[in-house]
Amino acid sequence: MTHSLEARTKEETVESRASLRGRIVRNRILRSPRVMIPAVFLVLVTLVSVAAPLIAPQSPTELAAQPLLPPSTAHLLGTDDFGRDVLSRLVYAGRISIGVAGVSVFAATVVGVSLGLLAGYYRGWVETLIMRAMDLVLSFPTIVLAIAIVAALGASVRNVIIVIAIIYTPQFARVVHGATLSVRDADYVEAARSIGAGDLRILRTAVLPNVLAPILVQVSLSLGIAILVETGLSFLGLGAQPPTPSWGNMVSDARPFMEFYPWLLIAPAATIGLTILALNTLGDGLRDALDPRMGGAGS
């Protein structure tokens, strides 16, 4: 009885110390321009994509004007070879590119985190089985594996989501596996176990909160790579099918005309570059803010 009381107090002190650290980290994140500037940019891009029907001046597929018009007040980014408004297409394309990245990375996070927790917590044959399977997926280059799977399943937005989720699951499993190994024998996990908490409860309350930081960084970096893969597959014609716009197929559609109509290329290329740049900068900034070894009053 006294033992469990002791354990409980121990758990509570650990918790309050953790919440103090949480507050310090939160302040550090909010004051970091490397986190906040890209975060604001990404929120804007996402809002614009979600609200595409309200924001886009024209329909993305309607043949509204003369083809290949230069940028003007009527068409801020000009028109493409079919006379479609480039700005409208760009705004709608964000729904595909950001939507695919969001859904697939979410799926990869859920599956990968679960597998990583299981492998790191239970060790033994569970760990061997899961981590070897993850290594197998990682032994193919991303794009090549993506092409092979899309070739097998057929080119569509849904299949691109499945492919990216499969490819990024191992990344999350690895990160969480490593982080779980480093906390599974910690005092507070031992304490939780000694007061009779079940495995699921321990994983949820003691292990998961302590591996959240690396997961958050990995989510940010994976979103960047997911957009890279989605746009790459669309560029190859293996993603969103015409006339549906995606940032990747807008770049490939622009190629035959880019010598004399470069705005067709510049608009989607700059959007892709800035979005991935924002996600990578955010990931770097978060890693520095969450790492207690990096400067500041942390730890």
Add this chain to the structure above:
Amino acid sequence: MSTYLIRRLIYLAFQALAVATVVFLLLRLVPGDPVRATLGQTATPEQVAEVRGQLGLDQPLIQQYGEWMGNLVRGDLGTAITSARPVSLDVGLRIGNTLELIVLSTVVALAVGIPLGVIAALRSNKVTDYALGSLAMLGLSLPSFVVGTVLLLIFALWLGWLPESRYVPWGESPLGHLRTVVLPVLTLAAPFAAVVMRMTRSSMLEVVRKDYVRTARAKGLGSWAITMRHALRNALAPVLSISGLEVVSLFGNTVLVEIIFSWPGLSSLLFDGVTQRDYPVVQGVVLVIAALVMLVNLIVDVAYGVLDPRIRNS
């Protein structure tokens, strides 16, 4: 060292077996009939059945698997549906072109990335460091198909300095060949160099705090000797291992780059296989690329073991 190597080779054998099995299953367990998809809806059921028979697809799965493995051991990757040529023939014709891009990009990326990383570390938290860091971030964030397309637009279409996209074999004109190589290699090397630079920088900063560097300084060695002989050499191990990962992702990026620059390599063979739904081509090329990746990983691991005795004894 030899037990380490043997253990690593046994692991490689298992990995190769697993990869070959995955590639085999990938195109057989998916819904739909690949032969029907290749021949199109106009093909008669007899034609479909004939091609299925030629490919051995009418046999039980386990027998197909046995034949697939047996053929692989003999270096036979099957026959393409559309061209009726052995897949290994086309792979053999193109593999050199892909490896050329990969080797040159790796050399360029290391030659640019390591010195810039050292400079950034020596000037850490100064303007040079920030400028190089931003440049690296840009290199990491721009997808290769965007960089390749923009380089093509600027240097080939607008300035006309470099050829647009006609591949010139080395035998035809060495100078012409070099001119066609420049843009694809720059495109592939950019993100690789960025990663190498960042890793060299952080690894150097880690190492200069170590005791042996302080000892070297205490012995009165000049800062150049310390940087080169004591710090850089020890800082290179993580650079080496991340370079291995980057070479692996080069195999992926070449797909896009070969298509942008009409480069006759493995990846454009893969792409043609995908668009024509020629699945023996797809599985053959994917398998060859996976094999090359395993080889790269083996080389990196062995090099790592040579550099760091702790690895091979663990």
